[in-house]
Amino acid sequence: MVPSYKLTYFATAGYAEPIRYLLSYGNIEFEDFRFKREEWPQLKEKMPFGHVPVLEHNGKKGCQSVAIARYVAKQVGLMGNDDWEDLEIDAIVDSIKENSTKLLPIRFETDEEKRKALRETAVKETLPYSLKPLEAFAQKNNGYLAVGRLTWADLYFVSLSEGINRLAGFDIMKDYPNLHALINKVLEIPSIRKWIETRPKIEP
Structure with missing residues (x-):
């Protein structure tokens, strides 16, 4: 079964790692798509705001690392109570x-x-x-x-x-x-x- 989430980032940990932790914490399968820095120019124009990480789900693309992390945190029950x-x-x-x-x-x-x-x-x-x-x-x-x-x-x-x-x-x-x-x-x-x-x- 193909994972419903795809996370795109450089071939490193960086600001995508919090998102990977959160997805992993919730046992949410995801495609961990990593690319080399020399590949970035070809990918940049396809990314919202021209930045990564980008999380794809159901044909949509979400961007900004903290915003994505907060979204996943909601999915896995790690938000506040109010x-x-x-x-x-x-x-x-x-x-x-x-x-x-x-x-x-x-x-x-x-x-x-x-x-x-x-x-x-x-x-x-x-x-x-x-x-x-x-x-x-x-x-x-x-x-x-x-x-x-x-x-x-x-x-x-x-x-x-x-x-x-x-x-x-x-x-x-x-x-x-x-x-x-x-x-x-x-x-x-x-x-x-x-x-x-x-x-x-x-x-x-």
């Missing part, structure tokens, strides 16, 4: 996305000295600034980032944590015990563990 809880969850996700975007120059910098300087700034300033509030949220929410239970904000964070650690150059999450525990807890969810074990072996 509008205010959704606001709390959305605020966490937006903060994670905003701060993770600040790390992207490290990945694309080709000069090793400049890359080293960017990483040092990230480790000493950018990451502590963003991770300390998340650590506090996890401490007061029974080990989760929002509303005292598992939500899509947790999967969003954990799915990006591998890439954040890689850009930092070490497991920076070990400095934040509540976040570190959250990561381990999410990775032990059977459907998430299955995704990690079977996904393409491509660096995030």
